[in-house]
Amino acid sequence: MTGTSVDSDGSVLVSVSSLHRDSRENSLELLSAANAESIVAVTYDCSADSFLRTWRTRIGTVPDNLQIIDVGQTVRSTTSEPTTWSDANVVQTVQRLDDLLGVQNGIESALKAASGETTLIFDSLTAPLEHVSLSEVVPFFARVSTHLREQNAVGYFYFETCAHDSRTMTAFRSLADRAVEVDNDGTEWSIRPRQELVRTTPSLDVLFEALRSRRRRDALRYLLQRTEPVDIEDLATAVASDEHGVTPIENRHRRYNTTLYQLHLPKLDKAGVITHDASNHRVSIRDSARWIAPFLAVAEE
Known part of the structure; x- marks a missing residue:
């Protein structure tokens, strides 16, 4: 298994041809999250407990400061062993899949409560685009990216390329601080070259x-x-x-x-x-x- 380091603050657009379970789970091992002191996870495509099970299987020890924003899901425990939650572990539920403001507020409060090296994992940008227009999701992504930089945190945003046209992909790649492409089984990635944006451009x-x-x-x-x-x-x-x-x-x-x-x-x-x-x-x-x-x-x- 090989990967490329993309450590630094801001947003990383993780492009995969298909967001099937194996590619998502395999690619977790490529993220610079294993040593993070705080993890913030936004889950559209799985429950909070499913994310925890995957983390234990692929990474191992769950950080003491783990916060999950569970979007459109019912928090349910299906683990084979009890989950021990510390005071720093929080699950926030955003009921509606089209509630970008609720998700953004959840991310901002979670990052504020985080400590030390912090990583955000956003399991699917494709999911909100099924419920909200592109003209709403793009500014949301830009605001969250800015907040990550301000908090000295890194965020990985999964993006299913087969589900979107070229203009959608170009818009997100233009805004991301870095972009990487993951192979079909999620075991390798490569940094995608892109032209640096001039940060003096308008918000x-x-x-x-x-x-x-x-x-x-x-x-x-x-x-x-x-x-x-x-x-x-x-x-x-x-x-x-x-x-x-x-x-x-x-x-x-x-x-x-x-x-x-x-x-x-x-x-x-x-x-x-x-x-x-x-x-x-x-x-x-x-x-x-x-x-x-x-x-x-x-x-x-």
């Missing part, structure tokens, strides 16, 4: 607010295809043509020009994704914002 909440308008999304698509500043007149023509499928008449073009100039471009500029040169009626995409392309489709949902 996901700010970005999705900026992308809420179709007109702003159309403007960004056009600007992402350009390497030089664009005249606002030309941008207005392009946006109007995308929206209506034909070159706009003069009055309509003037309205597009006005709303872009007074409303949409200032909002995108404030979000930090474009540079709006109002005095010269020119606009350009910022280099640090070119990573937002995968999220244009996400914002359509």
Whole structure:
């Protein structure tokens, strides 16, 4: 069995072709969790007791500080031997599978209560995507990733690649601090190369607010295809043509020009994704914002 160390703070996207039981259990031995002083587990695909049994079988001793956030499950004991819980061991139950806020709050409180080297194991990002839109799960993942870095903890998020299209995979891989791929039986993994994100880019909440308008999304698509500043007149023509499928008449073009100039471009500029040169009626995409392309489709949902 071989693996590659990915120790450090933040989120690790663990991509597997299929989240079957054997691959998930085998891959536990590859995580940098065996020596962790605190474990936080978020379980969608198994119960809290099932996670404990697997941990004992694959890793051995259960850390004194183990906290499980059991999502959409009934906590039930099916172990063949009694489980001894210390005061530091907690099982939180989030009843609804679509309750991302409940899961996030559970993670944040568990990390706050953790001590020493801490590892989060999120057993499936695929499961919440069956109940919540991508445009909600992506900001959730970004917020949890940020909180992990702030708490000097590492989190492993399992992601079933066969269940998702390329834009979904690209969105999560763009946000993860590291990405690894696990083979089918879960006994080997390799680090997936990716371009480092510029951390001065806007937060996901700010970005999705900026992308809420179709007109702003159309403007960004056009600007992402350009390497030089664009005249606002030309941008207005392009946006109007995308929206209506034909070159706009003069009055309509003037309205597009006005709303872009007074409303949409200032909002995108404030979000930090474009540079709006109002005095010269020119606009350009910022280099640090070119990573937002995968999220244009996400914002359509």
